[in-house]
């Protein structure tokens with residue numbers, strides 16, 4: 001049996017003194033950015049296909065109490081010549097522009113505010129001919145699906161790749177058990193599908209929205225090219241899915257190459273041989289997520305979610321997949337940073353919130369358990385039906401429920417972040433302490 005119900009030794013968490021090392025290579029000394037409140041426990045975005053249970057994370061850098069995301073914001077406000085950047089954008093687009101109206105740029109996205117904005121502006125302001133492509137969400141929200149169609153209604157063709165749901169559910173469950181990362185299989189697909197699709201359609205220019213440096217990846221990587229390493233690998237034998245080597249995943253869970261293909265990247269050689277160029281729009285134009293939202297509403301029938309998103313205060317950001325709620329909840333467990341915290345940091349940096357407003361929102365909503373889609377998500381993650389009978393012996397518990405999920409979460413808590421007392425779990429160091 002591969003996945004047993006983990007034993008959680010709560011004694012490690014009860015004393016005031018911390019007796020064991022932080023998990024995930026996180027820093028022992030917890031610090032919050034003086035400006036945007038982001039925590040120094042935040043992992044940087046990295047190639048997801050090298051992620052394993054043991055691998056230490058690279059984390060956001062702080063200088064004199066200020067995070068890299070805020071330092072970049074300062075540079076964007078005071079140093080960057082945005083007119084020059086727009087000239088660079090025009091040179092790039094002219095290099096790839098088709099002269100007969102055929103597709104000349106590939107735009108991956110879901111039809112959310114950011115992908116809508118970039119696709120629309122490239123087509124209607126800069127005269128490009130985008131083809132949009134989508135790696136379908138795990139479980140669409142009703143409003144997410146409507147927004148997807150509103151995107152196409154605004155004037156775009158789209159190719160959507162939808163995975164074998166039986167396999168995807170299994171890999172999602174494995175990723176939850178192994179990494180406490182229920183979103184990882186989708187992230188792998190969403191990162192690796194566009195470049196493979198670009199190779200297939202021979203559209204070498206791919207436009208993304210944000211460069212990860214916007215929210216804290218190292219500033220020296222803030223250039224127009226998205227790193228090839230994020231989208232490709234040297235050798236497919238070195239790739240991990242759900243934190244397991246592909247060979248082990250195939251053997252244990254009876255999966256064949258075609259089952260794993262949607263999650264695999266191109267090789268560096270394929271990436272180079274096809275002259276692929278992945279760029280981030282935020283390098284060329286000052287990126288302000290709230291303005292992207294207003295732009296999208298003005299130019300389409302985009303709708304917000306009818307209720308506040310679980311775990312945060314917002315209604316318009318990342319709202320198309322029901323599993324997203326669980327993804328942010330698990331980030332709070334592993335790194336002490338939940339969805340409100342991420343949203344607040346971004347909005348303080350963009351000038352839409354003050355630091356003290358941000359603190360109250362974090363205290364009110366961060367780490368909230370996402371009750372609203374609980375039943376549907378747990379059904380999705382349960383393997384107790386006939387379909388999975390050939391691999392069921394690898395799991396001690398087949399049915400996912402709140403008790404099993406909570407215990408699993410506790411087994412991923414790092415003692416330097418969390419304390420357990422008769423009042424339950426609490427962060428050792430909060431934004432107020």
Ligand SMILES: [Zn+2]
Pocket residue numbers: 033034035036037038066067068069070071
């Ligand atoms: Zn900051």
